[in-house]
Amino acid sequence: MKLDYLQALKRIDEARGAWVLHGQEPLLEQNLIDAFRSSWQKQEIERQRYDITSVSDWKTVFNALNSLSLFSNQLAIEVHGNIKPDASGLKELKNYLQHNEQNLLLVVMPKQDSSSLKTSFFQVIDANGVNVALTANYPKDRQQILAVEAQKLGIQLANDAWQWLEQHHEHNLLAAKNSLMRVRDTFADAEVIQIDHLYACLQDQSRYSTFDLSDALLAGNLAQSIKIFQYLIASGEPSSLILWSISKEMRLLMQLFEQPHNALQLGIWKTKVSAYQQALRRLNPQAFLNWPTLLLRIDSSIKGSGSENPEHLILQAISSMCGKELFQPFSA
Template identity: 60%
Template sequence: MKLDYTQALNRITQVQGVWLMHGNEPLLEQNLISALRKHWQQQNIERQRFDLQNVNDWKQIFSALNSLSLFSTQLAIEVHGNIKPDAQGLKQLKAFLQNPQDNVLVIIFPKQESQSLKSAFFQTIEANGTLIGLTAYSRQDQQRILQIEAEKMGIQLTSQAWQWLLYHHENNLLSARNSLINVADSFSELEQIDIEQLQQSLQDQSRYSTFDLGDACLKGDLAQAIKILNFLLESGEAHALIFWVLQKEMRLLLQLFEQPQNALQLGIWKNKIALYQQALRRCNPSQLITWSSLLLRTDNAIKGIGHENSQDLLLQLVCALSGKPVLTL
């Protein structure tokens, strides 16, 4: 049987036989292992851990599964590593799967390639046990997983805050969860967490933030905007997050150009309407027309599509948003 992370999390109390989880998401691995350990503790199930160093370690694992201590009626064994059993070990695995006697073998492997998953070891577990892929490729899956974490902390995020969080951490769910912990500690009294709270809680010792970059561009202060951009790049800020802030402001201005009377409805704060109007006046329609193409090129460069340099394109976006001629690099 194959399960994804959420399905496995909902079946913790039903775990039996062999569970093998593999993937490259530490948060998902930690959560499942923690949930399993909690269940075993509540059920007074003895737990042992083995770290695979060589193929012979499998002999000790199956020996332990066949010899309970005097004080235990059930045993749960965690196996961490990336070494598959040999032919004799595979034979013992099949025998255990046929008669686990309420014992549980949980195997934690790193992400496996598709060819590896076709081996007899993985095929045996898929056919007679449970194979769990610890992956979350889509933004929708990532947000769904992180929303579970946010609910545990008692916080809610706006839709824009979710977008910001996912862009900021570039598919690193563990890092994103840590950011949720920080913002929950700082703003637990708020009904909803927005981008501003996320940004504030994560700034720490930073001299400039991506929001400072957006504001400098809107004010038309190109020198300050370039200074902030360089600081962010040198500090290792994710290109995707810098892009997210710039494209958000540019799309707002494009919408305001089309709907000049609907600033509030577009989500522009009342005290910032004048700032956006001034920024729009610095840009003529011929400049605005080029923005969509420039945004698409930058997005592709950040994703590794094409041969353009994302850092150069971010600088061009800063120039464009500041209402200045775009630098040709």
């Protein structure tokens, strides 16, 4: 049986037989291990841990699984390593799965490639045990996982704050959870955590941030915007996060142009309303027609599906938001 992380969390108390956890997400691995250990303690299940450094270590594991102490009715064996059982060990594994319905073998492994997942060991686990891939490949999956973490911490995030958090940490779930803990402690009285809360809490000692870029863009300061952009690129800021900040400001300006009296309803902070209004007065609405296509071109170039240079395209977006033309038409 194959389960994902969230499905596995719901079945821990009933776990028996053999479970294998594998992946490269330390937050997911640690959460599941902690949940297993808590469940074993609650059910008074004896726990033993073994680290596999050679194939022969599996013999010790199976000997332990088949022998209970005088004080235990159930046993949980926690195994860590990346060495699979050999033919003799697989025979022991099959025998254990067929005859021992009370104990649990929990194997924790690093990320496995596609060929490893096709080996006899994983075929046995898929058919008779539980195979849990510790992955979160899609934004929806990562947000669901972090939403569970936020719920445990007793906090709630605005929708765009989730997106900012993920971009800020470049999909690092463990770092994102640590940031949730930090923002919870910093803004304990906030009903809903907004982007500004995250930024105020998580900003590092960098000279500039994407928030500085947004302010310069709204002010129409092209030289400062380019200076900040170049600094962000040089300091390793993800292009996807820079694009997210620019596209957010572009969307808000276009929406405010259509709904000039609904700034607060659109999500613009009260202290920033005048900055957006001034930007609208400065900009030519005709430029708005080109923005959606330009954003799509930038997104494609960042993802590698376009042939254009993403930094050049971002510079075009920056200049357009500042009401300037980056490339002047050539005249003879």
